[in-house]
Amino acid sequence: MTEKARGSTFGGLLPWLVVSPAVLWTLAFFAAPFIAMAVVSLTLHEGGGFSFANYQQFFSNPSYYQALVNSLEVTLIVTVISILLAYPFAWILAEQIPEKWQRLALILAVLPFWTSYVVRSYSWLLVLAEKGVVNNTLLQLGLIAEPIQLANTRFATVVGFVHFFVMLLTLTIFANLKQLSPSYRKAAADLGAGPVSTFLHVILPLTFPGIMVGAFLTFVLAIGDYITPQILGGNNELLMPQLIMLQIGRRGDFPLASALSILLMAVVTMAYLASARWLKIERA
Amino acid sequence: MTMRSGIRLATSIYAILIYGFIFLPVATLVLFSFQATLFPIPPFTGPSLRWYQAVLSDDRLTSALPNSLFVAVISSAMATLLGFLAAWGFARFRVPASAVLRGLITLPLTVSYLIIGMGLLVLFNGLGFPKSLTAAGIGHVVINLPLCFAILYSQMGEHQANIERAARDLGAREWQVLLLVTAPMLWPALFASFFLSMTFSWDEFVISFLLTRFDTTLPVEIWNLLRSGLNPKTNAIGSLVFLVSIAFVLLFELALFRKPRS
Numbered sequence: 001m002t003e004k005a006r007g008s009t010f011g012g013l014l015p016w017l018v019v020s021p022a023v024l025w026t027l028a029f030f031a032a033p034f035i036a037m038a039v040v041s042l043t044l045h046e047g048g049g050f051s052f053a054n055y056q057q058f059f060s061n062p063s064y065y066q067a068l069v070n071s072l073e074v075t076l077i078v079t080v081i082s083i084l085l086a087y088p089f090a091w092i093l094a095e096q097i098p099e100k101w102q103r104l105a106l107i108l109a110v111l112p113f114w115t116s117y118v119v120r121s122y123s124w125l126l127v128l129a130e131k132g133v134v135n136n137t138l139l140q141l142g143l144i145a146e147p148i149q150l151a152n153t154r155f156a157t158v159v160g161f162v163h164f165f166v167m168l169l170t171l172t173i174f175a176n177l178k179q180l181s182p183s184y185r186k187a188a189a190d191l192g193a194g195p196v197s198t199f200l201h202v203i204l205p206l207t208f209p210g211i212m213v214g215a216f217l218t219f220v221l222a223i224g225d226y227i228t229p230q231i232l233g234g235n236n237e238l239l240m241p242q243l244i245m246l247q248i249g250r251r252g253d254f255p256l257a258s259a260l261s262i263l264l265m266a267v268v269t270m271a272y273l274a275s276a277r278w279l280k281i282e283r284a
Numbered sequence: 285m286t287m288r289s290g291i292r293l294a295t296s297i298y299a300i301l302i303y304g305f306i307f308l309p310v311a312t313l314v315l316f317s318f319q320a321t322l323f324p325i326p327p328f329t330g331p332s333l334r335w336y337q338a339v340l341s342d343d344r345l346t347s348a349l350p351n352s353l354f355v356a357v358i359s360s361a362m363a364t365l366l367g368f369l370a371a372w373g374f375a376r377f378r379v380p381a382s383a384v385l386r387g388l389i390t391l392p393l394t395v396s397y398l399i400i401g402m403g404l405l406v407l408f409n410g411l412g413f414p415k416s417l418t419a420a421g422i423g424h425v426v427i428n429l430p431l432c433f434a435i436l437y438s439q440m441g442e443h444q445a446n447i448e449r450a451a452r453d454l455g456a457r458e459w460q461v462l463l464l465v466t467a468p469m470l471w472p473a474l475f476a477s478f479f480l481s482m483t484f485s486w487d488e489f490v491i492s493f494l495l496t497r498f499d500t501t502l503p504v505e506i507w508n509l510l511r512s513g514l515n516p517k518t519n520a521i522g523s524l525v526f527l528v529s530i531a532f533v534l535l536f537e538l539a540l541f542r543k544p545r546s
Contacts, residue, residue: 014458015377022370022389022429029426030392033403040406089302092295112310114529118489118503119522122510123309126324129514133312136326224396226490241398254406261402
């Protein structure tokens with residue numbers, strides 16, 4: 001990097017002039033809202049002074065913290081299943097498909113990624129409904145006698161999430177595999193490793209940081225998502241985003257909704273700190 | 285040899301199963317948008333275009349479409365502009381506390397849309413700022429600015445800096461350098477930023493849901509349709525949105541990734 005200009009024109013004001021709109025925007029519409037939310041979370045919907053009552057309510061009311069437990073369970077299940085399904089698929093796309101078809105194969109694999117998120121969840125409802133495609137097929141094959149309940153369950157939420165994140169992770173893991181130099185594989189083969197042990201001892205460890213980044217991304221996006229659990233899981237079992245939206249929609253309880261949002265953010269921050277060790281490797 | 289063909293067969297089956305899983309809901313959506321009867325469930329009774337007619341004669345849906353495009357275009361242009369100016373400033377000048385400020389601008393990337401929307405709702409509610417498309421647009425700039433900034437900042441290389449210096453030596457003023465030299469050189473990155481912002485804004489639901497009231501965007505109107513349960517009309521509008529998104533992606537592919545013929 002050569003010497004940066006000090007910005008002599010406008011008496012050194014130019015750097016500030018170009019940088020400040022973005023900084024001010026972020027302060028006004030990202031930092032200030034967060035502070036407003038933190039302040040409001042210490043008040044009560046019914047009025048009165050500042051207290052931690054909303055937070056105490058969360059930890060003392062089982063139906064509230066159960067939502068956090070549900071969210072963590074669903075998110076972990078989704079992250080693990082998505083990686084287990086996406087990794088072999090990305091590997092097949094990167095290794096088994098001829099080079100000239102790879103781009104087309106990848107575009108096809110992520111095409112539904114570009115449909116509307118709301119519509120994609122609704123599409124799964126069509127598939128999983130009581131008289132939907134899956135139940136209809138199973139009935140016709142004689143595998144079941146009665147329709148089984150698939151929609152409005154945790155299963156449906158997990159399927160909807162896994163569908164989305166398999167596409168996302170296939171993209172990231174594919175990119176990761178393609179970045180590996182072929183000389184690693186050659187070196188492993190020269191040193192006498194078979195395909196299986198090359199994969200286990202060379203390819204897998206080298207792509208591990210990429211997997212961790214994908215896992216973190218999945219975790220963050222899934223735990224904050226309202227659409228998929230609301231459309232597919234319904235109200236039988238609430239996840240954190242549903243609980244937050246319920247406070248806003250039904251009761252207009254901004255203080256409790258703010259407290260819940262901040263708790264959700266704290267969980268994501270802890271997940272970030274826990275995985276920061278692996279996330280950093282990727283950047284280097 | 286047999287082991288190798290065995291692996292080939294197993295991987296082929298696996299790939300077909302995953303492709304099937306990925307396409308099952310979309311195929312179901314599109315197929316039953318052509319349903320002739322009232323429910324989008326088997327057996328298929330079409331093909332019929334009646335639900336597409338129903339969509340096109342639905343005022344709420346047809347007015348949500350321009351709303352969505354309006355919010356997407358304005359907020360993406362804004363995010364790209366702010367991101368471009370900031371990226372240029374941080375890349376070319378010595379700005380005090382540069383790392384902290386860059387961190388601040390990219391921070392919203394790590395926070396979920398729901399929380400960004402909730403924060404804005406609480407703030408606007410406190411300030412008495414009404415729910416509107418403008419409010420939703422402000423939220424969309426918040427989610428897209430970090431992305432635009434990150435893309436453009438990563439593209440501000442030393443090679444462009446030298447050309448900018450040459451332009452200055454030849455007497456160009458700073459605004460001329462920015463407008464006539466830097467922006468044209470970064471055209472692909474600017475286009476990518478704008479395009480990505482467009483797709484995120486176009487598809488964004490929860491911020492628009494929280495921050496708009498009467499005039500709203502297409503994803504929120506589709507959400508409202510879902511209250512009526514399974515309905516082929518939802519399939520029809522969903523298929524149309526899919527078509528538009530595919531057109532976006534094809535445009536992007538053609539504009540950015542088309543390789544020179546030779």
